[in-house]
Amino acid sequence: MRVCAAPPFAADAPRVEQARWRAHDLLRLARLAPVPDEPAWVRGAFARAPFAVVRRAQAAAGFVAAGVRGTARSERFGTWIDVQDIESSISPESLLAVEPVAQRASLPAFVALAALRDSADLLNAFAWGPTGSAGFELAAQVPTISETSDLDLLIRMPERCDAAPIEALFEALTHAAQHARTRIDAQIETPSGGVALAELAARKPSVLVRASDGARLVADPWIPG
Structure with missing residues (x-):
């Protein structure tokens, strides 16, 4: 990811391997929680397509590491999805x-x-x-x-x-x-x-x-x- 948000959980929180969602799965989201220093393009990109791509990173229980895509190649934002905000997933x-x-x-x-x-x-x-x-x-x-x-x-x-x-x-x-x-x-x-x-x-x-x-x-x- 070009830019990545700070995790919304403590740095020393235990990380877990997520078995339900795998890298490259596409998650359709009910909402994308805003985070500090979020790039300006993220809200528009999410409104256009409310999806995030599961990325390879460990997260604390209740979260999934994912990325949001913009319209330009440079617009990639790594963030953390609350599993309660996931509506569905699509595998490659x-x-x-x-x-x-x-x-x-x-x-x-x-x-x-x-x-x-x-x-x-x-x-x-x-x-x-x-x-x-x-x-x-x-x-x-x-x-x-x-x-x-x-x-x-x-x-x-x-x-x-x-x-x-x-x-x-x-x-x-x-x-x-x-x-x-x-x-x-x-x-x-x-x-x-x-x-x-x-x-x-x-x-x-x-x-x-x-x-x-x-x-x-x-x-x-x-x-x-």
């Missing part, structure tokens, strides 16, 4: 059943998503779905992506996957991106946290894992940290 994989409005379906990110959804046998072995701008637009039903937007994907791999299928998956996504004239940025969700598919496909000796307690380099992301 559930968004595969949602179509963009007809006049926006020809945008490159949506073209790539449609092609993957309809024909990607490699992907269909996993739970997966769009995140980022494309996922937000599908969930909130407000224009969010542009002609130059990447397609961000989350692919869940709770079990270890061999190098060959990972490399084949990376090649398939690269081909789909080139055909749609966009870029696909895929993140693999492992027991340790999120890892870029590109790093796994490169067979690096260690990869950067993003988890709720921070980012770290690990040799094997399928061994929980």
